Amino acid sequence: MANHTHDVLGIGNAIVDVLAHTEDDFLIANQLAKGSMRLIDETEAERLYGAMGPAIIISGGSAANTTVGIASLGGKAAFIGKVRQDAVGDVFTHDIRAIGVHFETHRSVEGPATARSFILVTPDGERTMNTYLGACQLLGPDDIDDTLVEASKITYLEGYLWDPPDAKDAFRKAAGIAHRAGRKVSITLSDSFCVDRYRDEFRELLRDKTIDILFANEHELKSLYATSDFDSALAALRQEGALGVVTRSEHGSLIVSHEGTKAVAAHPIETLVDTTGAGDLFAAGFLLGLARGIDHENCARMGALAASEVIQHLGARPQTSLKDLAAESGLTIS
């Protein structure tokens, strides 16, 4: 399966999302920081599920969502992540394969259950995530398939991989294989609290050229450079060798390199329902464009289009063909 070329290989936490609308009061009563992702254990997962409203269940996981977006856009994608052999693992596996993503990571047969993220969506469309990592904690270097990395134009990794114990070793192994094969390596910083936890390590990844393409939103970028001033953070990013892609919600995105900074507008939407997956889907469009040799501005337009679909309904997976949607907007991938 790995001997044909993939546009993108995503490596990340394999998670099924449990999403519910909630009022801001619920976040306050449960001391949850709006817009963030916090890690929870199984006991807290049960407590929170019991307290939250009726939910809908949709496969998620940041890098996994990105590979699904790429497949929906008509690209070829693969994913590495760990689920257990249980009912939730069946759901994750079905959904990612059903859209055509190559997913063959060995499933654990014992130990913690497949990961779930309990996502609370407030009336402003913002999502607050509570993640039980479960089986994701078992992802390690042995799960990295060398030939799959070599056969993928871009290997894309999520910052959240720093949370489980051995996944960062899997990350480093994959990055090494990719570079030796002349491939590109990309990372998303995932979440400003995640950057707080691993700031030095993420900056080291940039300094030592492990990362060719960096995705971040404003909060994550400011956290990375430990500054409250966005322009200072941008200036610092320009000094790195990497291509920076900074997403700014309704203000669009910035493409940042040592050559300068280019702004690209957001894609118009009718109603914001749920921002879950916005960054993941932006990365999907941008990375597929990059893998196919499209210029950076059109990569960002493709990213904005993919993000616009996913924020207009609950859940982080597209509910319509992004390829058709892109064609309607005059954006095509060849």
Next chain:
Amino acid sequence: MANHTHDVLGIGNAIVDVLAHTEDDFLIANQLAKGSMRLIDETEAERLYGAMGPAIIISGGSAANTTVGIASLGGKAAFIGKVRQDAVGDVFTHDIRAIGVHFETHRSVEGPATARSFILVTPDGERTMNTYLGACQLLGPDDIDDTLVEASKITYLEGYLWDPPDAKDAFRKAAGIAHRAGRKVSITLSDSFCVDRYRDEFRELLRDKTIDILFANEHELKSLYATSDFDSALAALRQEGALGVVTRSEHGSLIVSHEGTKAVAAHPIETLVDTTGAGDLFAAGFLLGLARGIDHENCARMGALAASEVIQHLGARPQTSLKDLAAESGLTIS
């Protein structure tokens, strides 16, 4: 819990829905009759799930959806239905309780798994259902809580209860208790194929006055009276003692009694996404209005409003407060 009054007690199959968008070609290739519900076994469930696209998982079940709609409208509702003690049963139980529906039916600890319905939604918004009844097959008269029926102004039963072996006995038991307590009994015909299977029994329920309020759509009503002529079917319905409520999708609804027929318009929508649950939510609004003594036309308006919310997103459970939505439209329940 049963000693305060419920507006409506729903009795039905307790099902979790697995919904996926699909093209018409998929229905044709799998020989599925669009818009219908067919019963499948576990082997076919696995085959179909493997063949269908990425899905979202949301609690469902026709009468269960109705009770959830009533709770969302601010009413008091209870539900009787059978799930097993498994992961899918946990999802069903969480969701229905989380919105405030009283649900205490004894869960089975062995035997078939909790029911799932694999629902294929075509681009026209029509849904085609493939239901594995699982644990629903264990629902029987012993599950009917006498005091709960007595404490509920209306007992609402789905025609689908004729499919599992003993649920119709539960249905008859509940109807008897309700009438002896001076309460009303209502049924939805569920599906025209279901009416084909049990036509004589459903007509007998009307003849012997087991049913006070009948919900049906055009296809089901024509099937009930074995005629292709809608006006003939309406004329036959007018001869029954029951109050008839006939839903006609975008053409609104008809309130049919021996006094005559009254048409009420549909509630306007922006985009039809998925008709799953349209009839269930119409019944929710109508029945709550009826339980609160509102006139039939306003009952139908409340039903149309509830249906309009649920057909604008995937899944048969409301994603916003129907009470707030009703208030915005000037419809209030006191």
